[in-house]
Amino acid sequence: xxxxxxxxxxxxxxxxxxxxxxxxxxxxxxxxxxxxxxxxxxxxxxxxxxxxxxxxxxxxxxxxxxxxxxxxxxxxxxxxxxxxxxxxxxxxxxxxxxxxxxxxxxxxxxxxxx
Amino acid sequence: xxxxxxxxxxxxxxxxxxxxxxxxxxxxxxxxxxxxxxxxxxxxxxxxxxxxxxxxxxxxxxxxxxxxxxxxxxxxxxxxxxxxxxxxxxxxxxxxxxxxxxxxxxxxxxxxx
Numbered sequence: 001x002x003x004x005x006x007x008x009x010x011x012x013x014x015x016x017x018x019x020x021x022x023x024x025x026x027x028x029x030x031x032x033x034x035x036x037x038x039x040x041x042x043x044x045x046x047x048x049x050x051x052x053x054x055x056x057x058x059x060x061x062x063x064x065x066x067x068x069x070x071x072x073x074x075x076x077x078x079x080x081x082x083x084x085x086x087x088x089x090x091x092x093x094x095x096x097x098x099x100x101x102x103x104x105x106x107x108x109x110x111x112x113x114x
Numbered sequence: 115x116x117x118x119x120x121x122x123x124x125x126x127x128x129x130x131x132x133x134x135x136x137x138x139x140x141x142x143x144x145x146x147x148x149x150x151x152x153x154x155x156x157x158x159x160x161x162x163x164x165x166x167x168x169x170x171x172x173x174x175x176x177x178x179x180x181x182x183x184x185x186x187x188x189x190x191x192x193x194x195x196x197x198x199x200x201x202x203x204x205x206x207x208x209x210x211x212x213x214x215x216x217x218x219x220x221x222x223x224x225x226x227x
Contacts, residue, residue, distance in 0.1 A: 034215050043118075043205055043218030044157075051213050090157065099169060100145040100212050106156040 002027045004093050004105035012111040013081055021076040021108045023065075023091030033074040034092040034102065035065055044090060050074065061085075086112045116140075118219035120206050126225045132194040135222045138187055139208030147216065148181055148191050149205040157205075163189065196226045 007022040025031065032051050036044040048059040055067040065076045074091060091105040119138040127133050139146050148160040161171040163183045171181070178197070183189040193200055203223050207216040 032213060036215075043220050044207075044216070045218070046215040049213075049215055094212055096212075098212075100164065100209050101147075101159070101162060101170065102216060104157045104159075 002031065002093050002095060002103050004091050004103055006091055006105035006108050008108050009106065010109045010111060012113055014113045015083055016080050018079050019077065019081050019085075019110065021089050021091075021110065023074045023076065023105060025072050025074065025091070025093045027072075027093060027095065030096040032094045032096060033065075033067060034094070035059075035063070035074070035076050036090040036092060036104070038088045038090065038107070040087070047076075047089070081110070081112055083112045083114070085110060118206055118208050118217050120204075120219035120222050122222060123220065124223045124225075126227065127196055129197055129226055130195045131226075132192065133196045133200075133224060133226075135191040135204050135206075135224070137189045137191070137206030137219060139189070139206070140210075140217055141187065143208035143210045143217070144186070145209040145211075146183060146189050147207040147209070148189070149207065150202045151205060151221075152202045160191070193224075196224075198226045201225050 003026045005024045013019045034049045035047040037047045038044045048057045050067045058064045063078045088107045088109045090107045092102045094102045121136045145164050147162040150158045160173045161181045166183045181191045203221045205221045207218045209216045
């Protein structure tokens, strides 16, 4: 069975500092990987995804994630965070070619400190 | 595109009452998912439908919960009778295929007193 582990439940970081949110997955088959963001009192929104090809994927608001097959990781990074990045971030995995079901991690709450 | 539409946004009900949550997926999306989110348990998949057919309901907590999708544009999640431990935010999401990910609604915040 597939699973997703987000190692940090909360990450505090100063504004304009870099941040990395860690994600590891467990699967014996090929997967698709996703990061979702949830702003306060809203639903989840797709931030970026890895399907195939280049292992580095980027979002429109400066986040990037790198797929590392050997370490079964898909960590999310941003070189300089802004107060507006305050949100909860969810890593998720879906088995290629199977059904549409996505398994979500428990989330990491990003706190931006002024 | 109006996105995934959920109603109501907030619901407060007394223990023992029936609660019905509603969801309109995005037109053309053939999969629909119901999730429950709490601080303690995080995001839990309750049930998902593909082409209006329930595919996996293993996450439905107990017989008090039921879900239907009578057509491609409407789904309901019903709790009868409701209990305080059902208090949570319930999300509906839809998808047009595995590689596209999900589009979530804004959620229904349910409080059972």
